[in-house]
Amino acid sequence: MSKNYKKHQAYIAGRDKMKVAVITGASRGIGEAIAKALAEDGYSLALGARSVDRLEKIAKELSEKHGVEVFYDYLDVSKPESVEEFARKTLAHFGDVDVVVANAGLGYFGRLEELTEEQFHEMIEVNLLGVWRTIKAFLNSLKRTGGVAIVVTSDVSARLLPYGGGYVATKWAARALVRTFQIENPDVRFFELRPGAVDTYFGGSKAGKPKEQGYLKPEEVAEAVKYLLRLPKDVRVEELMLRSIYQKPEY
Ligand SMILES: NC(=O)c1ccc[n+]([C@@H]2O[C@H](COP(=O)([O-])OP(=O)(O)OC[C@H]3O[C@@H](n4cnc5c(N)ncnc54)[C@H](OP(=O)(O)O)[C@@H]3O)[C@@H](O)[C@H]2O)c1
Numbered sequence: 265m266s267k268n269y270k271k272h273q274a275y276i277a278g279r280d281k282m283k284v285a286v287i288t289g290a291s292r293g294i295g296e297a298i299a300k301a302l303a304e305d306g307y308s309l310a311l312g313a314r315s316v317d318r319l320e321k322i323a324k325e326l327s328e329k330h331g332v333e334v335f336y337d338y339l340d341v342s343k344p345e346s347v348e349e350f351a352r353k354t355l356a357h358f359g360d361v362d363v364v365v366a367n368a369g370l371g372y373f374g375r376l377e378e379l380t381e382e383q384f385h386e387m388i389e390v391n392l393l394g395v396w397r398t399i400k401a402f403l404n405s406l407k408r409t410g411g412v413a414i415v416v417t418s419d420v421s422a423r424l425l426p427y428g429g430g431y432v433a434t435k436w437a438a439r440a441l442v443r444t445f446q447i448e449n450p451d452v453r454f455f456e457l458r459p460g461a462v463d464t465y466f467g468g469s470k471a472g473k474p475k476e477q478g479y480l481k482p483e484e485v486a487e488a489v490k491y492l493l494r495l496p497k498d499v500r501v502e503e504l505m506l507r508s509i510y511q512k513p514e515y
Pocket of ligand 1: 288289290291292293294295312313314315316339340341342367368369370371390416417418419458459460461462463464465466467468
């Protein structure tokens with residue numbers, strides 16, 4: 265066993281004392297719920313989204329309630345320079361990170377021939393390239409810490425949804441990206457999180473939708489993430505699909 269390998273293992277073991285999680289799209293919905301769940305487990309957080317006023321409020325609440333350190337900054341994952349700047353500032357603040365949740369995403373729905381060029385491009389920029397940029401920016405740090413990259417895709421990342429073809433295509437592509445990152449980087453654990461319908465602001469809707477219409481609560485998705493991150497470091501959860509019992513089973 266080389267001296268460097270031993271040093272690296274000791275470094276990884278030491279990080280359990282101060283775990284840092286990065287979350288994109290943390291200003292509301294699933295991202296906000298994951299931020300809350302990980303703060304409960306003592307994670308320091310780096311939160312990114314475009315709504316900085318929302319991030320400020322969430323950061324204040326979590327640091328007061330759980331005594332954790334919360335860094336936040338403007339982030340637009342559709343802009344390469346914004347992702348690079350966010351990663352640079354986060355790494356300057358915390359040194360290294362242990363968990364990166366690439367969650368930022370959006371969806372436009374309708375028949376494929378009705379989708380506009382702008383809508384399709386925006387979904388590709390955020391749901392696909394945004395994930396790629398986010399993971400790329402933190403990859404070396406995750407390798408140093410033996411960390412976890414969580415990519416929030418969807419249950420539609422491996423099935424079809426009529427009137428959602430553009431969105432679905434970006435999520436299938438994001439799934440391919442996650443698995444390829446995993447093969448190329450065995451030192452990092454890649455975890456594809458595939459929720460079914462969740463009661464958030466997604467797709468321009470309002471939060472507060474009834475469970476009986478098939479929606480999970482974002483807190484339920486976040487609870488599953490928190491639980492899976494507690495597993496020993498030699499367990500690699502590759503994907504999780506979870507749906508409400510009120511959502512029709514479709515594969
Ligand atoms: N809700 C569902 O039914 C459902 C089901 C399966 C998967 N998902 C996936 O879950 C993820 C989170 O969605 P959600 O349901 O929580 O929706 P949401 O309530 O609309 O939240 C979306 C989050 O993404 C952020 N975001 C959007 N564009 C961004 C950009 N260009 N740069 C940085 N952040 C951006 C938003 O923040 P700002 O606007 O402040 O930037 C917001 O925090 C998405 O990837 C979505 O595809 C959702």
